[in-house]
Amino acid sequence: MTTVAIPFTRYKELICAWIVLAIIIFLVLLKITAPYGRHSSARWGPAISNKLGWAVMESAAVIMLFVFIIPNWGMLSSTDLVMIALFCLHYFNRTFVFPFRLHTKGKKMPMLVMCSGILFNIINGSSLGYYFVHYAHYGGGWLTSFRFIAGSLLFFVGLYINWKADNLLIHLRKPNETHYIIPRGWLFRYISCPNLFGELIEWFGFAVLCWNLPAWAFFLWTAANLIPRAIAHHKWYKARFNNYPSNRSAIIPFLI
Template identity: 65%
Template sequence: MLFIWIAVAILIFLLLLKVTAPYGRHSSAKWGPLISNNIGWLVMELPVLIVLWYFLLQNVKAITAPAWVMIGLFTFHYLYRSLVFPFRLHTKGKKMPLVIVGSAVLFNCINGFSLGYYFIAFANYTNDWFTDFRFIIGIALFFTGMYINLKADNKLIRLRQPNETGYKIPTGWMFDTISCPNLWGELIEWAGFAILCWNLPAFTFFIWTAANLIPRALSHHRWYKSYFESYPEKRKAIIPYIL
């Protein structure tokens, strides 16, 4: 099932290179009914935790200490993303299409199911995993990515006063090198998660994250260049000095 799901991610990646997902700065009423941006984020991101924890609670005894660490990292990220992040955004009056919310819910439910089912039915991590180099490298990457993602999102949110909705050119720190350090950070975070878990559901989740974030960063980058005449020429989209 997960190999098919990876193939779907590759198709979605190719599609998103041609069709920009219509939320945030790319939001459009052409895509049907709209809902509030903040509520949209909450509804999109919470189901993954509900589905994950539904499966975990079916067989809690099967979960060993390293798996609890993995589940804890994932849960921490998604609690922040669904319950805190949406209410920090300065996007008053902005909306996103329901079709985006629906497709994100589907994507999140499948990922929540595959991770949750893996942890209760297949995972057999022992405490030795805590000293395995994959766990150590993975966890270092996870926190590095999370730090970059949070710092970049904070800087973007602070570009606006609470009632503003317009755009400015972000400058300083990693913004001088790439347009989307927040998406770059998220990509590193889930690469780290895939390495520290070293299982197929986490790897698949990373592929899906890349399939979403790389085209989104390219769309943001194109948008910046067409919206601001003075946009810095040398800045890349998502991977410093490369892409």
């Protein structure tokens, strides 16, 4: 099955509308913190297992990407495939590894959060898949270009920071515990949320290495989600622990 391409100008309009929505959501999230993890609350309606919620909502990104690329596999260049592999590397961890390593015994995630996560991932996975199948024309030298190399470096540095920080945070607790501890050392000396900082760098690197509209839209959406979340985490730490280090920023060292 080969899907019919809509004109690129129409595709661009749709992605630009998606970017405008990211800006609106950013402003909303500065006022209302997404209710999962430490900000979870029973006020947000029916909830499901936290781990299941993560696995289901994150799987949507890769499923939708594959819905577009599998039937059109023959149309993809080796450059497209490298970019798709990097995207899948992140989502393989986020869907199949990260949720099952969490020490969040008995914790719940509101269905509303899971459903918004699914929608976000469906649109991001589809817009990227659609772009690779219909519009991507990377020349033969792309994989050795400055953009690709610099973007890949940023991507892997961000991935490393994100994975290492998530791992340190997860292991602040034993598997059957649910309390919170002040994280210390490494990048936690400068910021409250190195995991969110790493993810931001990672998707910035991805946008640089792909240099296409849906990848930039994805980066902007990531920033729209993660910057307000990090600010909320940071405020939460300061309210919860009166000995919380005062010299830390939320997500960008010395800045935010």
